Amino acid sequence: MSTSFEQADCILVFGAKDHIGAEVVKYIHQKQPHVKIKVATHDANNLALLEAMFPFAHAVHADLLDYESLSAALDGVEGVFQVSPDVFNEDLLVKNMKNASKHAGTVKHIIRILGTPPGVSMDLIPEKLKKYRHYPAMQHLLATQLYRDAELPVTFINVAGYYMDDFSRMFSPSIIERKAIEIAFDKRLAWVDPIDVAQVSAELLINPRNEYVGKVIDVTGPDLMTFAEVAKLFSRVWKEEITYNGDEAVFLNSITPVFSKLWGEEAPAYFMEYFKWETEHASLFKITDHVENILGRSPIAFEEWAVKNADFFTQAWQAKKSAPLVQS
Numbered sequence: 245m246s247t248s249f250e251q252a253d254c255i256l257v258f259g260a261k262d263h264i265g266a267e268v269v270k271y272i273h274q275k276q277p278h279v280k281i282k283v284a285t286h287d288a289n290n291l292a293l294l295e296a297m298f299p300f301a302h303a304v305h306a307d308l309l310d311y312e313s314l315s316a317a318l319d320g321v322e323g324v325f326q327v328s329p330d331v332f333n334e335d336l337l338v339k340n341m342k343n344a345s346k347h348a349g350t351v352k353h354i355i356r357i358l359g360t361p362p363g364v365s366m367d368l369i370p371e372k373l374k375k376y377r378h379y380p381a382m383q384h385l386l387a388t389q390l391y392r393d394a395e396l397p398v399t400f401i402n403v404a405g406y407y408m409d410d411f412s413r414m415f416s417p418s419i420i421e422r423k424a425i426e427i428a429f430d431k432r433l434a435w436v437d438p439i440d441v442a443q444v445s446a447e448l449l450i451n452p453r454n455e456y457v458g459k460v461i462d463v464t465g466p467d468l469m470t471f472a473e474v475a476k477l478f479s480r481v482w483k484e485e486i487t488y489n490g491d492e493a494v495f496l497n498s499i500t501p502v503f504s505k506l507w508g509e510e511a512p513a514y515f516m517e518y519f520k521w522e523t524e525h526a527s528l529f530k531i532t533d534h535v536e537n538i539l540g541r542s543p544i545a546f547e548e549w550a551v552k553n554a555d556f557f558t559q560a561w562q563a564k565k566s567a568p569l570v571q572s
Contacts, residue, residue, distance in 0.1 A: 249352055249353040249397055249399075249452035249454075249457055250322075250352050250353070250452065251450055251451060251452060252279070252321075252322035252323025252352055252353055252449050252450065253278075253279055253280065253322055254279070254280040254281075254282070254320050254321050254322050254323070254350075255272060255279060255280070255281050255282070255321065255322070255323040255324070255325065255449055255450075256282045256284055256304075256306070256317055256318060256321045256323070256324050256325070257269050257272075257281060257282065257283050257284065257301075257325045258284045258306070258308065258324075258325060258326050258327055259325075259327045260283035260284060260285070260294055260297070260298065260301075261283075261285065261290060261293060261294060261297060262327075263407075263409060263413075263438045264327060264357065264438045264441055264442045264445075265283075265325065265327060265442070266297065266442075267438065267439050267442030267443065267446075268325050268442045268443075268445055268446045268449075269281055269283060269298055269301060271442060271443050271446040271447070272446045272449065272450055273298075273300055273301070275446070275447075275450060276450045277300075279450060280302070281298070281300070281301040281302070282301065282302050282303075282304050282317060282321065283297075283298050283301045283302070283303050283304070284303075284304050284305070284306040284317055285303070285304075285305060285306070286305070286306065286307040286308065286309075286310075287305075288305045291303045291304075291305060304316075304317045305317070306318075308326070308328070308337045308340060308341070309333060309336050309337060309340065310340070311340045311343060311344060314340050314341070314344045315343075315344040315347050315348070318344045318345060318347070318348040318350075318351060319348055320348070320350055321348060321350060321351060322350050322351060322352045322353070323351075323352060323353050323354070323355075323449040323450075324341075324345075324351060324353070324354040324355065325354075325355050325357075325445055325446070325449065326341070326354055326355065326356050326357070327356075327357040328357070328383070328387065330379075330380060330383075330506075330507075331378050331379055331380070331383070331506070331507045331511070332378055332383060333378055334378065334383055334386050334387040334390055335377075335386070335390065337387075338387065338390035338391055338394055338396075339394075341354070341391075341394070341396065342394040342396060345396060351396075351397065352397060353397050353398075353399065353448075353449060353452055354391075354396055354397060354398040354399070355398075355399055355401055355445045355448060355449055356387065356388075356391060356398050356399070356400050356401070357400075357401050357402075357403065357441070357445070358384040358387065358388065358400050358401065358402040358403065358460065359380065359384055359402070359403045360380070360381075360384040360385065360402060360404075361404070361522060361525055361528040361529060362402065362404040362462040362528055362529065362530065362532075363528050364385065364525070364528065365385070366385060368525065369381050369382065369385070369521075370521060372517060373514075373517060373518060373521060376510075376514055379507075379514055379518070380518060381518055381521065384402075388400055388460065392458075397458075398458065399448055399452075399456055399457060399458060399459060399461065400459065400460040400461065401441060401444060401445050401448075401461050401463055402460050402461060402462045402463065403436055403441055403463060404434055404436070404462035404463060404464050404529065404530075404532065405433050405434030405435050405436050405464050405465070405529055406433050406434075406435055406436070407435075407436060407437075407438050408435050408436065408437050408438075408465070408544075408546055408549040409437070409438055409549070409553075411425075411474075411478075411553075412553055412556050412557075414502075415427060416557075416560075417498070418489075418498065419478075419486065419557060420557065420560045420561065420564065421564070422487075423484060423485065423486050423487065423561075424475075424486065424487045424488070424489050425471050425472075425474060425475045425478075425486060425487070425488050425489070426489045426490075426491070426494050426495060426498060427471050427490065427495055428490050428491065428492040428494075428495035428496075428516075428519065429490070429492075429495075429519045429520055429522070429523040430470050430471045430472055430488070430490045430523075431470060431471075431522070431523045431526035431529075432468050432469065432470050432473075432526055432529065433468065433469065433470070433526070433529050434464035434465065434467070434468055434529045434530065434531060434532075435464070435465050435467050435468075435469060435474075435546050436463055436464050436465045436543070437465055437543070437544035437549055439544060440463060440465065440535045440539075440543050440544055441463050443539055444461070444463055444534065444535060444538050444539060447538055447539060448538065453538070456538075461534050462530075462532045462534065463532065463534050463535060464529075464530075464531050464532050464534075464535075464543070465531075465535075465543045465544055465545060465546060466531060466542065466543050466545050467531075467545060467546040468529065468530075468531060469546060471488055471490065472488040472490075474488075474546070475487060475488040477546060477547060477550060478550055481547060481550040481551055481554065482550070482554050482557060482558070484557075484561070492516070495516075496512060496516055499512055499515060500512040503515055
């Protein structure tokens, strides 16, 4: 692998309609409007949406698990932003990326998003989690090794904690319905705003820095907090009492229908084991200074996020209060 990467003048962004990819596209266009941007979707039905979101970009159909569509999308591309869904076949993905990049002959730099506790290695993963090769405990470690074995020009951006906006996405129902955070296995975690992850990724695509080439960059915000402490923060900022309930049965009951639908019947039990294992290794979570070093600004603090997103919850509570009662 090369020890230095060149600036990319044509960049392909996967996940462009979602919370990280969309911010990557916005940042690149704002900082380097001359850079050609391709925004990719695996579902051709989303092409019109991407064209509406990013009229300055070129929307393309590209499936990471389909060599032909990926190869076509990489034509003329020099930089790639790549993020995988949870529970994904990284073996086939990296094989396709290697072959399609070789066919294109132009790819200079790939930014790959990871999501694993910092410093985790294979020997820390118990056998009961190892057997699920495409699930989170293994998925990102495997992706890292596969990319390196393929000798692709990649830099890894590791989300070394939990996203702050998990609370306005997957964890929002209990806050809206019961003003409670209902997540088992309380632990002190690093928290990160997806905007910081996106902007670090985009900056390294348009202005590569040799000290980060080929490395795993653990990106965090400035806060280490438990779920219980987050509840107290939200209570103070939103001036509404938000409680914390770490009951495992309540948590399992809440994730089972969603996780089973997404990933199969084994998923809820797997994730309970994964969260338990993650809690046992919570000491690995630490604050890093990469956001400040790369972007020249402080990372977004959790309180700042809570202030910015207060209206989302207050409006949801007001709508719930105003909704007509359903007669039984």
